[in-house]
Amino acid sequence: MPDGTEIRLGEYGSALLKAEQLTPRDVERLRTLQARGCLSLDQAPAGWRLKADATVGILVLDRIRLVVEPKFAVPGEQLMSWLAYALGAPAPLPTTARRWATGPEGYAGLVAAALLEQCEQLVREGLRRDYVPRQSLEPVLRGRLDFAAQVSRRYGQLDQLHVRAFDREPDIWDNRVLGTALRVARTLATQADLVRDLHTIADAFPQAPTPDAALRALDRTRYTRLNARYRTAHIWARLLLRGGGVTDLLTDHGSMADGLLLAMPALWEAVVRRLATEAAAPHGGHLVPSSGATGITVRGDLGNTSAFRPDVLLSLPGQDSAARTLLPVDAKYKRYDRYGVGADDIHQLLTYSAGYTSRPDPRAVIVHPGLGGHAHRVLQVSGPRGTLGRIHVLGIDTHAVPQQAAVWMRSALPWAEC
Template sequence: MGEVISVFEYDLLGSGKAASVGVKLVPQHVFNYLEALSLASIQGSQFLKLTSRSGFKLLQVQNYAGMLSTPHGFQLEILPKVGKNLTAANARATLLTMLSHLPGFRHIQTQQATLQAQRMPLLEIFISQFLLSVSQLLKQGLRSDYVSEQGNLAFMKGKLMLSAQLRHNSVNRHKFCVNYDDYMPDCAANRLLHSALDKLLSLQLSSENQRWLYELRFAFDGIPLSRDIDGDINSLRLDRGMSHYNEPMAWAQLILRGMSPSALQGNTNAISLLFPMEAVFESFVAQTLPHELPPHFKVQPQVSTYSLVKHGFHDCFKLRPDLLIQSRLPVQTKMVMDTKWKLVNGSKHTKSLYGLAQADFYQMFAYGQKYLDGSGEMYLIYPAHDDFSQPIPQHFAFSNTLKLWVVPYQITGKPGERMMWVSDIPSV
């Protein structure tokens, strides 16, 4: 396995003598590569920011988590910062828990991945999950499909191609130029799986994954690699008899498309997978919150019914709260919620006001006026950690009728125990 360094969101990276300012050190050639990435586009990289301290040029990781491999065999693992004393293993488990609820990553087998998080970096976990899914697929058997073939055969098979027959066999009449279908494992799905396995051969993997990879690739020896990956992906049709292909194909497409963020598109030598944590946390809460509510309520994410102002006949500045909690019958908005990927200190309320942002309060006030008519309860939801394990006990009053609660959300908690309520859920 190549060298791996684990860092957290907002950590600083440097090289050479930059260790004197308390940053994570990476080899100079790796720093140069990462610096080039941060400057690669007009807008700059979203997950790395060039900065300086005490005269040293540094890179600061932004609010992204995942892994980034470099052409030098070096891997940078970026972990979510949930708390001050979080270990790398716990941070990996937290990230994997959230990813397993994302629509594109529900194929992550959370229990096994959480165990692997104790000893494996993220790239190895993702690859291990892919190899496991391929292994399970092979136990059920590779799917074959009809493949169109042409040939000059000694027997009649399929459809005779008259023009070719007259051109090639006017003398050798014992031959037949035919077009026929053969039932073969050379289909788009199998070509893509073989190509994904083949791409992983270039990586420096753990001995366990490396051995597993070679064993699985041997089962695809008779199947060609994909010559047109995008074409095969677009033509892919997993019918009812191919449900066992769903999980390995989801991983294969990620691998073949490079797992790359926008700044790395086109770099086929680097396999990377980075996630904007604000969006991951928002999606995780939206997916799991229904388990925290009684059945007569439903969660509506990203509703944009109202705007802040009207200008003539035009609505301006759409108001889009992360979550609305509505009763089912009759449909009525009961609560407004917004998620924030930020560490709140539940015990310090002087000066910094628990670390809360004034702009968020303006935003919630606007939501309350438009979606609750100025009367009701709203929630700001932050990730739970050691310094924020209980809701802030006193609500924030915009008026006598409009209240805002600030609460933690237990990411790794059991369903039904993640949301920390501070008051009774309103009845229908």
């Protein structure tokens, strides 16, 4: 980044860039992100017009540092609590809260601090070691003699032996992926103390050949009692190595190793899925798939068959102990705490309520983020022949602790009415 220019804009915000601020490589990378719906890049008379979408975070380009800030102002410590909640990772410890303040690098610094905390804990406990095959030249026999190497390289001499042995070492993939992620984190962080701590702890971990190799190793990783303590560190490492993308949570198409871009709608969907799951459990409810036998499909039109799939579909016990009812819940990353629900969303939720809930009183739920407290309102949709459906609109306070939000959601959802 030769000139050190930083460009900051909010979600759905735009900025004008001079032609010389983007290299051909930058344009290619931004075009790739545009094809994936992360942002848009259009030519302007004096350069380029860059417009952000609902993907936020940081992207380090050749000549500029692009920071896209979320439209919902979430304090740093709360942001990490919600992100950890969505990922199923432990929240940061109070003793390390000083590291969790949002800095100039935004999300990237927060996730880097999360990875740093976990890696420091692993080093304190002792890195996992496993048997690694090694070939070496030894004065005595240990392991197995490599006859081919001994004959072709030592010509029958026995003063030095080519041997194959297994040694317990920390140079294993569980540690390599963390070493690679720590080095990526150093390129994204700007706070001097965070960069220093990342540099120090990275020396304790071996490194994978490439970030791609580390990601492939993470995809192959299976957790047992031997490496279960690595799970949380691997979650944060995956975020950094994939540029923000996490399988089944965020987009899998982030910019590799030079940015951290979070798809906020997908993140909010993961939050709502866990909130609904925890809220339904005490009532005997659980999640069911919204595809297959429980899907809403459209057939007979031109082209392929289309489907309506709510983000969350809850199965709840009905009044008859043998029967169960379905409640569709949809996550909307929109400012429905300030504006009315859009017509498209009303149509979508009415389709869900008609397809999944009882005919006399169909219902569905929208869950959106909000500020200044939780909110609950009910939209009554009626026609000449009576009620078409009721849509419960729940606003979750993003300043609250996720566990408190789950308790509130449990009391706000229409359990008794289903």
